[in-house]
Amino acid sequence: MTSDALVDALVRSTFQVAGVLTRIGAKYDLSLTQLRVLGLLRDRRPRMTELAEFLGLDKSTMSGLIDRAERRGLVARDRNPEDRRVVDVVITPAGLELAEQVYDEVRRALAPMTSRLGPEHRDQLVELLDTALSPSG
Amino acid sequence: MTSDALVDALVRSTFQVAGVLTRIGAKYDLSLTQLRVLGLLRDRRPRMTELAEFLGLDKSTMSGLIDRAERRGLVARDRNPEDRRVVDVVITPAGLELAEQVYDEVRRALAPMTSRLGPEHRDQLVELLDTALSPSG
DNA sequence: TATTGTTATACTCTATAACTATA
């Protein structure tokens, strides 16, 4: 079946890219999850629960992750004045700088992979991945 | 730059597929790493060190992972008679059965993604991913 | 009462350092 080959290819690419992300993250003492959190916070300002839901983690896990990132000065908690139960999470300038640095390095590390394809094939691959990954499937 | 869009798409697909693998693994009390170990052992019989190197983990981490999998009867340690320092790791029938079951479920879970593409596009995507992921880049 | 988030607890994952057994 064709789609089995596709699933296998997707799983292989997942482990390979995750390996790159893990290795680069480790250089900066960032787990895959912390990396993802920083990535998300670059252009969002979610509350704890939203973050946890988006990442598929328990809210208590989220508390620990944000605790550690906050202790390092990468993010901050911002009590929401409208509803004082809510905690909004924001990235700090230091966190933003680190996030950009890490993601730049990820781009450089993955460049050998992406450069195996010509520009046309690159565009094709982006489009196919976007279609496959599009929500509501 | 085209390749940045590609890197972004690869990273997104990585987190998305990893999420599916993590969710399904959790149903069977298998972490992403354990899942990968079982997947590898389906058609290999590596020694501890080979397994650790392949996964990019320390050998002590490997000891713990195999300890827990062995305690559950999913894998077994086989002392190598040629060099008695070496421990070969083998999957048990129960481990193999579980691995097949989990990977079947992964295929079903990813089917919605893969079925968004027609057969031709599926083949294209497999080929592009294989090219991008091919070793020695 | 229901919701948001934290804390206490327990287990897995991970690396480093020190160790044992074998070569």
Place this chain on the structure above:
DNA sequence: TATAGTTATAGAGTATAACAATA
């Protein structure tokens, strides 16, 4: 001496259950 693997230790990541504060 060098290599293969384990053990001791410590910290991060994770979920469950119980909790405090707010709505």
